[in-house]
Amino acid sequence: MDHEDATRMQACTRYLMGSLSGAEAAAFEEHFFTCPDCAEELKAESIFGEDVRAVFHEQAQRLLPAGPAVLPQTAPGWLERMRMAFALPIASAFAMALALVSLGIVIYQNAIFIPGLRSEVAELSAPQSLPWVPLKIARGDRPVTILKARPFWMAYFYLPDKVKFPASCNIESSRGTKLKTVALGAPALGQPSSILLRSSDFPAGTYKFNIRGSNSDEILATYVLDLSQEVK
């Protein structure tokens, strides 16, 4: 192959594209190793390709989030590539918004939520007296008052003999809304059954404590409690 042949058949471009046959490629190699013009053209085209590749690579690196790169298993199609061209900026904006929301959550947790929890844990860890509220089947008119500042209160009651354990206690509001269900085990001999309740779960109002046996839906006992809370 001489220089005219190489020029006519666009050998440089076709060689770099891998479009020459084996014999043509070998002939062109023999030629460009001895032809300064073809060698220069080949180098220029090669540098052109390397630069374009490097620029695309840099642009892709800037668009992708940090972390190990994951290459697609198969080359994307034409439409997929066009979608990518628009999707990447949108993805970046979305990632930025997500980062801002995450930052807000972290600030909220560190400034408000976690200190609140710490304060609550410290309060609960401190020794304190517990208000005991007796539940009776027949109550008088006076409501039972608990201090709002106390986090817990204890309800205690003596169950009739017909109740067999394990039993359960359903706590309902005055409107019949089921609030909580507590499993009851047999108390120590001569001692009442008791339930520890959170003050914040029981605003002022009337509550029913319905006791059921383990194998029946029949209500074996009902305790009614008029509760008021006092802020002190």
Added chain:
Amino acid sequence: MSHLDFNEEYVRKLAEGDREVQHHFTTYFTPILRIKLRSKLRSPQLIEDIRQETFMRVLQAIRKHNGVQSPERLGAYVNSVCHNVMMEGIRSNQRHRQMPEDDPGIVDEAADPTKTIIDQERRKMVASALAELTPKDRTLLMQLYFEDRDKDEICRDMDVNTDYLRVLIHRAKGRFKSKLNRSSEEKH
């Protein structure tokens, strides 16, 4: 890089270890050896091994035989040695031996900091020129150079034959080069 004629004097100076000629020799042949090897091999390490082994064998042969029979055919000789080394490398798939300790060594042009700066400047212009291309041309270049997609696959996607693809690439390169030239002129 200015071209020096491959003649008896060039080969003699190369055999004698003339630094300037040796630098020209490696600087001239390194890119075309890499282009040739990249068209056949995937491993960058193997390509560099074969390139260095080629230089070493050529220099040793020149020193041992006091030159080559046809100095003007030095390029063809380098190509032939490279081909043999490559075939040996493919067969053995092993590392090649190192340069002897008494060898004067070969200057690696990659270590030239000026070249790195020039590369960076050129790539800035390339990025600027790429940004001005139409989405279609940019996508075409991306498929060809960045994704290294198979040409037949590109042809199927774009519903063209390989000749037409070559025309498309030629046009894209033409637009690119004109923008690159304009960018370069505006800069100076």
